[in-house]
Amino acid sequence: MTLPLLLAAVAFAASASSAPLATTCDRTTLLAAADAYISAQASGSLANLSTIFSPNFTYVENNSPSPINTSILTTPLKLDHRRTTADTTLCATFTELISATGPKPYVIGTQIRHSPSSSPQSITLIDSVVSTTGSWLFNATSTLLHAQAEDWSSPLPLAKQTSRAALQATADAYLDMWSSATASEAVAWGEPCARLEGGAYTGQGKSTDSCKAGIPSNHNQAPNTHRRYVIDEEAGSASVLCLWEHMMMAADSHEFRLEGGKLRFIHTMTVCPGKVCKL
Known part of the structure; x- marks a missing residue:
């Protein structure tokens, strides 16, 4: 195959x-x-x-x-x-x-x-x-x-858990931002929120920290495809593995943590097999 x-x-x-x-x-x-x-x-x-x-x-x-x-x-x-x-x-x-x-x-x-x-x-x-x-x-x-x-304690209290559909909706909307100008409107943005992208970290320990920092402004890029999901409502987690087409057809992992229906953490890994990743 x-x-x-x-x-x-x-x-x-x-x-x-x-x-x-x-x-x-x-x-x-x-x-x-x-x-x-x-x-x-x-x-x-x-x-x-x-x-x-x-x-x-x-x-x-x-x-x-x-x-x-x-x-x-x-x-x-x-x-x-x-x-x-x-x-x-x-x-x-x-x-x-x-x-x-x-x-x-x-x-x-x-x-x-x-x-x-x-x-x-x-x-x-x-x-x-x-x-x-x-x-x-x-x-x-x-x-x-x-x-x-970071505090990824699980299970979250019931009042802070997010539905399966909402977890996937935010994950998909976030990954759609590279190819859709309106996708960011469907992301359940929260504050504080920190993104761990490779070893780079957006969090500064402030209550106003946002994962909007560094999101794409060019929405005409190749999409993120072949998405595979693992969703855990108790942990507030949506894991997505995908093909990161706009970055050298890279293998990519994004995990999203939502608390009380709002985005709290994002962890990413991106691998360009046999090559050094670059945009």
Whole structure:
């Protein structure tokens, strides 16, 4: 299968706007599988993780289908930060990993998808954006510093949780800003809000901090396509992996945190495979 067809298939399966699955997945099971993934990355061994792969398992790294036995997962990483969200509707998780103090720095965003019909719910897809030196605004030390200082406590109090539809609507509107002059009007902007873009941080510790800083003024750029979603209402999180067409067809991860229906944090990773990212 070609990359565009594969990404289209993955995006279709991952679409949070698709009809709900007949059987929702168990949060505990999803998080346990994510923990197995984290352990595999820390050890560089697939021995335990591979026992929960489905027969039709696929591995995708930076938007490219790849053999998992030569992937980043076979390189042990010193993990300085990890955080996982769970989507019980789409049977998926998103994990953010930061390795800033090992031999080579990495910041990784991984969506893991499960079969809702199997018992236990086996892994059908690991889909990772693996950023390192040369990726857009990459600085793992800065990323770690700011990520650790933010409060992503979960679950949010019910009064501060945002509906699944609203989480995706803001994520999509934000990603549409490069190709639509009116998209920003649909973003649930909030204050304070801080964006961690690679290692660059917009937050200044002020109550008036806004994620509007640096948004595109040119709305005639190529769109951000092949979007794959993991949405966790309890965490107020919408993770989107996509193809960042206007920046060298890059592999991209955007995660949005909403509190009380308003945008609070954005984390991004952008990788131009085999190249140094530049506009």
